[in-house]
Amino acid sequence: MNVSGIAEFIAALLILVGSMMAVVSAIGIIRFPDVYTRSHAATKSSTLAVLLTLSGAFLLFWINQSFVSVRILLGIAFVFLTAPVSGHMISRAAYRRKVKMSDTTVEDELYDVLHGEGKEREK
Amino acid sequence: MIELMLSAALVMFGLAGAIALIRIIIGPSLPDRIIALDMIGVILVSVVAVISVILNTRAFLEVILILAILAFISTIAFSRYIERGAIIERKRDR
Numbered sequence: 355m356n357v358s359g360i361a362e363f364i365a366a367l368l369i370l371v372g373s374m375m376a377v378v379s380a381i382g383i384i385r386f387p388d389v390y391t392r393s394h395a396a397t398k399s400s401t402l403a404v405l406l407t408l409s410g411a412f413l414l415f416w417i418n419q420s421f422v423s424v425r426i427l428l429g430i431a432f433v434f435l436t437a438p439v440s441g442h443m444i445s446r447a448a449y450r451r452k453v454k455m456s457d458t459t460v461e462d463e464l465y466d467v468l469h470g471e472g473k474e475r476e477k
Numbered sequence: 478m479i480e481l482m483l484s485a486a487l488v489m490f491g492l493a494g495a496i497a498l499i500r501i502i503i504g505p506s507l508p509d510r511i512i513a514l515d516m517i518g519v520i521l522v523s524v525v526a527v528i529s530v531i532l533n534t535r536a537f538l539e540v541i542l543i544l545a546i547l548a549f550i551s552t553i554a555f556s557r558y559i560e561r562g563a564i565i566e567r568k569r570d571r
Contacts, residue, residue: 362479363478363479366478366479366482366483367482369482369483369486369527369530370482370485370486370489372486372523373485373486373487373489373490373493373523373527374489376489376490376493376520376523377489377492377493377496379493379516380492380493380494380496380497380516381496383496383497383500383512383513383516384496384497384499384500389506389508389509389512392500392509392512393508393512396512396513396515396516400516400519400520401519403519403520403523404519404520404522404523407486407523407526407527408522408523408526408541410530411526411527411529411530414530415530415535418533419533419535421535423535423538425538425539425541425542426526426538426541428542429522429526429541429542429545432542432545432546432549433519433522433545436545436549437519437549439549439553440515440548440549440552440553440556441512441515443552443553443556443557444508444511444512444515444552444555444556444559445508446556446560447508447556447557447559447560448506448508448559450560451506451507451508451559451560453506453508
């Protein structure tokens with residue numbers, strides 16, 4: 355196995371690990387109890403999945419066709435910048451719409467800000 | 478070997494999309510469904526990259542950028558709609 359074969363194998367392995375990470379993220383989105391933990395699972399691990407996959411595709415194009423794709427690099431940068439922002443926006447919208455947390459939540463530091471000062475939380 | 482790994486990656490992306498689709502169907506609140514839709518958009522970006530590697534063509538690389546931008550804009554618009562009830566607000570004093 356020569357050098358370019360090894361590099362090709364590493365790039366395909368990056369794509370495979372990225373797809374496994376997508377499956378892990380999907381399992382997290384189906385198993386977690388409330389919307390905030392689901393957003394935690396979906397945002398971080400699917401961002402990592404798409405970063406690994408696009409890096410693998412970039413490496414494969416570079417090795418096979420000796421073509422440096424600026425579009426894939428821009429896609430990596432764009433996903434890396436915007437996925438946390440969209441996760442933050444959707445979690446904040448859910449919190450302001452008073453979507454219920456799970457029953458095992460013990461701490462909600464913004465409860466007074468949202469519901470008015472000094473009100474006891476019902477459990 | 479490489480083709481087998483790429484095909485396995487495609488199958489896993491399909492599995493992840495199916496599980497996210499289950500969450501869209503049974504999701505109790507609207508933000509759950511939007512999180513799952515955002516995740517499906519991200520998965521679709523990866524699927525386009527893998528398919529363009531398999532077909533050995535460069536013609537689909539713009540689709541990656543367009544899909545990423547569209548997923549971001551739609552998620553932001555939906556979250557503004559949930560939070561304030563309007564996506565684009567009017568000016569009041571004029």
